[in-house]
Amino acid sequence: MFEVNRILLVSQNPAEEQSLFDWTLALAKRKQASIKCLRVLPTTSSSVSILLDDVSVTGLVNKQTQHALESMQAWSDHASEQGVELETQVEFGKLFYKTVQQVLKDHVDLVVKQTDEEIKNLAHHVFGSQDMHLLRKCPCPLLLHKQASPIILNKVMASIDVDIESETLKIDPLNQVILSVAQDVAQADNAFLHIAHAWQADAENLVRYWNSDLSDEDMLSFSEKVRQQHLSALEYEIRTVRDAMPALQVHAAKGDAKEVIPQLVANLGIDLLVMGTLGRVGLPGLVIGNTAESILEQVECSVLAIKPTDFVTPISV
16 A cells, blocks of 8 residues: 655646646545645845845745745645645745755655646657756655646556566565555546556577577467566466456567557546655665656656665755
8 A cells, every 4th residue: 555644736827727736636635645845946046136126035935935835725625625734835945955855854854846838838748957956865755746737646567677587486666666556546546557668688689699590489388478477476466466356467579668658548548657666776866767757758757756765865854
């Protein structure tokens, strides 16, 4: 079960985020969670204060803060009517930096944000610079909702990887979080759940190198054996979710995940992709994996990104 106690809703323009707020409020009510609505405004300088004929930077900051809080007042009132605890907060600085700091301070379980305004008119590009910073640095699950797309989800996809190298089948903790989150969101919105896994028979080239006499039929047989290994590991990994949602559809496609997953997302018309963003182990600030980054640059849907439990963000409080 996807446990959520504290939700951070990062707002850039409340007037254009009402549907996202309603979705977040419904989630908070269902999970009995609290919400903090965070607005991050650009840092104000003395030169700006002078140009605007304001008496001081402090006076200008106070005005901006009050205006931002007023823009979220209707949300506060609505949450109160629904019995959901909601707090509003205004910060000044870089949005991704202040967001991650808030996650660390409040032990946030989920960040919800609409994709950057800077790219809303650009075709084939969903995530802007602030989004990518958050995808790389946010330590908790991050939901980035694609602008101008319906918040009601019809098709959810969980993308996972499986290990066929070990002698016995094992459960991967990150996969289980991804599956749990995808199942929870899909069931809440009565959406259809897809599970995707990209696999490759990496040893095919080596087999051909060491035994050039193998026929095409032999290679097909070898590839099918590898496919069956992946399917067995995949079914073992998803068995709990399949019990809960027997109608789910599994896609085990041969090929590079960087190509397979975006194509599946496009072909199936996926509304939300739930995926892990793996980093290089051992670095103080783990970076997003190359495969995950490539997928995120190609998909044109909302994304819920999950970090491994040992992820260490480079941002501190």
